[in-house]
Amino acid sequence: MKIKGCDCSIVIKTAHHEFDVPYSEETIREAVSLLQEEAAIEADGNRKAIVKKCGVTGCVVTPITIETAPLLLYLAMGSAGLPVFVSESRDMYRYQLNLLPLEDTDCFDLIQDRRKSEINRTFSSEQLTVNSERRLFEGCRVNGFELRIQNNEAIKLKLDICGEHPAMVCPYSERIERECTTNSGSERFNGDSVSYSINGLENTNIYGLTLVVKKDGGTKTELWIKRVLHNIDLPQNIEELTITAKLLKDKYEYRYFGMFRITIKNLILISDETNVNNADTVIAPLRYYVSGAVSTEVFSSTEEALP
Numbered sequence: 001m002k003i004k005g006c007d008c009s010i011v012i013k014t015a016h017h018e019f020d021v022p023y024s025e026e027t028i029r030e031a032v033s034l035l036q037e038e039a040a041i042e043a044d045g046n047r048k049a050i051v052k053k054c055g056v057t058g059c060v061v062t063p064i065t066i067e068t069a070p071l072l073l074y075l076a077m078g079s080a081g082l083p084v085f086v087s088e089s090r091d092m093y094r095y096q097l098n099l100l101p102l103e104d105t106d107c108f109d110l111i112q113d114r115r116k117s118e119i120n121r122t123f124s125s126e127q128l129t130v131n132s133e134r135r136l137f138e139g140c141r142v143n144g145f146e147l148r149i150q151n152n153e154a155i156k157l158k159l160d161i162c163g164e165h166p167a168m169v170c171p172y173s174e175r176i177e178r179e180c181t182t183n184s185g186s187e188r189f190n191g192d193s194v195s196y197s198i199n200g201l202e203n204t205n206i207y208g209l210t211l212v213v214k215k216d217g218g219t220k221t222e223l224w225i226k227r228v229l230h231n232i233d234l235p236q237n238i239e240e241l242t243i244t245a246k247l248l249k250d251k252y253e254y255r256y257f258g259m260f261r262i263t264i265k266n267l268i269l270i271s272d273e274t275n276v277n278n279a280d281t282v283i284a285p286l287r288y289y290v291s292g293a294v295s296t297e298v299f300s301s302t303e304e305a306l307p
Contacts, residue, residue: 010060011111016305017071022188023062028112028137030167031057056110056137056163063154066187066247066258070298072157073097073260074306076145076213077296078105083303092256093303099294102143102215110137110161111170136170139163143215147262150208150226155189155245187258189245197242198234205234207283209243211262213294221290223267229274229284238267238288256299266292 010028011020064072074080078100083093112135144160196203207226214220223241227234240263247258267288274284 009113010062011113012071012075013109013111014071014106014306019068019071021060021062021068021072022065023060025061026058026112028056028058028060028110028161031055031162055165056140056161056167059158059160060110061156061158063156063188064245064260065189069189069260070095070300071306072159073296073298075105075108075142076147076157076159077294078102078142078215080306083300085303086256086299091301093300094256095298095300095306097296097298099213099219099221101219102141105141105215107139107141110140111135112137112167134170135167137161137163137167138165145213147211148208149194149210149243149245150191153191153208155191155194187247189247189258189260193248194243194245197240197244199239203234211264211294221264221294222270223264223288223290224273225286225288226283227286234286236269240265241267257301260296260298262294262296264290264292264294266290 009020010023010026011018062068062072074095074097077097079098081096081098083095086092086094113133140161140163142159143162146158148156148158191208196206205227207228209226210224212222212224225234243262243264245260267290270287270289272284272286274286
């Protein structure tokens, strides 16, 4: 992807893993604050401000792929149990992830890699130069996330990033071996392959949804459900909503590899954001507050710890 004319990539580093993540947007930057110096009474009234670097802020938006799903969902949720072997499968392990507040999540590092090509023209020739910038943000945490599921689109996860350490210049190397790349082999989950179960009954009226979680001073969770407006509507109180995403291939369905499942409990309707002033089919959003637990089942072919 190009951001401000630069070819960009993001690398996530944990205690046991380091790999590229495919993404569509990133706004990782240094967080700054202003130290103001008030003018003295006998002075001419000038005020001064000093910029102080105080960590990292921003977000990363990435589609969820078959390789990145376990770790990305773990970073968003914050807690993972021990892997459990799936019976009658060859080498599949199931991880149970639970949503926890910010202070209970693990730290990780981010590497922001940007390359910009420039053409230097002289009277006799043109020369192509590549300016590279690689910055390391240590001790990052997730203080909020959004899971975006929409028909005809890739499922995307937005991670809101925060950290206390300023960026460091990371030595540039032309070639670094990592576990995952953004090549065509990274199969992406799509909103068309998602099924929804409400209070134990399959629901085909949902067009898409967004799970919004904020972790500042505790966890606040909301769910925006988009449904096609007709006679059948969703209940005001939902005891359990299950979201299952699958890759539509027999080999994955048999081995549970290309699948993750999110379970959300005790949803309370806050507001109906429907605007019926439309001649076409109405896609009406409902806004729910989640007062219960949020958990995720994700599958991997290794028994290693996720972080």
